[in-house]
Every structure is written in C-alpha cells, then in structure tokens.
Amino acid sequence: MGEEEGVTYSEPLSYDISNVVYWEPNSKELKSSGKSALLTKAKTFLLEGCIVQINLSTWICKPVKDYNKTTYTISSTTEGLVCNCQGFNKKLQEYKQGKSEIKPTCSHIVAVKQFCFIEEKNTITITNGRENQGMACMASLGRLQYD
Numbered sequence: 011m012g013e014e015e016g017v018t019y020s021e022p023l024s025y026d027i028s029n030v031v032y033w034e035p036n037s038k039e040l041k042s043s044g045k046s047a048l049l050t051k052a053k054t055f056l057l058e059g060c061i062v063q064i065n066l067s068t069w070i071c072k073p074v075k076d077y078n079k080t081t082y083t084i085s086s087t088t089e090g091l092v093c094n095c096q097g098f099n100k101k102l103q104e105y106k107q108g109k110s111e112i113k114p115t116c117s118h119i120v121a122v123k124q125f126c127f128i129e130e131k132n133t134i135t136i137t138n139g140r141e142n143q144g145m146a147c148m149a150s151l152g153r154l155q156y157d
C-alpha cells in the first residue's frame with residue numbers, strides 16, 4: 011500500500027507534488043490507466059525543481075542531477091502541449107500515421123501540467139502575489155491542451 015499513503019479524499023488545503031496526481035485530471039487518468047512510470051518521472055522532475063516557465067507558452071525541463079544531461083523544451087501549441095524529447099516525437103509520429111490511437115504525452119508534459127495545476131490552485135487558495143503568473147500559466151494550458 012506504500013504508494014497509496016497520503017491519499018487525500020477530501021479537497022486538500024493546498025496542492026503539492028505528493029497530492030497532485032490525485033487531482034490534476036491528466037495525472038488522475040494516467041494513474042487509473044496504470045501508466046505510473048510517467049508519473050514517477052514527472053514527480054522526480056517536480057521534486058528536483060526541473061520545471062521552469064520561460065513564457066506564457068513555453069517551459070523547460072532541466073536535467074536531473076546525475077541522471078541525464080539534456081534540457082527539454084515543452085511548448086503549448088495549437089496541437090496541444092508538445093515536447094522535443096525523443097519519446098514524445100516517436101509517439102507523435104505513430105499517432106499521426108494512425109499506428110496509435112493514444113494521444114502522445116511524455117513525462118515532461120505530465121510534469122508541466124502538474125506544475126501549472128499546483129501553481130493555479132495554490133494561487134487561488136494562498137494569495138501571495140503570484141496570481142498573474144499562475145493564472146496565465148493555466149489559461150494558456152486550458153486553451154490549447156489536447157483534450
């Protein structure tokens with residue numbers, strides 16, 4: 011049961027890296043479909059502070075120390091969130107060629123969605139002067155995400 015420890019069934023006062031998977035819609039979906047490898051990686055990126063917002067529609071995922079050396083760029087486009095990592099682009103090709111029905115995603119995109127979710131939720135519950143950043147971040151996601 012280790013993984014289920016700390017499950018909050020009632021709405022938490024603040025959202026953080028440990029409870030975001032139970033609340034962020036995309037992460038909830040991944041969790042119920044058993045794709046927890048993506049969630050595990052996304053959690054690592056958040057814990058290590060790898061996700062940095064560059065502008066309204068661009069984020070970077072910095073390398074995890076002693077784990078990899080590449081910085082990936084995640085952008086919000088008319089096609090939804092895209093990432094320049096190999097895994098995402100392979101899945102995107104398969105999706106475009108009709109070989110796969112699954113909308114492409116990757117751990118970097120999951121991490122960005124969680125990052126924005128936490129920012130947005132905590133901006134509403136904790137007034138700390140970061141309203142604009144959080145809301146803008148969520149607005150750009152909401153408008154352009156796949157689903």
Ligand SMILES: [Zn+2]
Pocket residue numbers: 082093094095096098116117118119
């Ligand atoms: Zn990626």
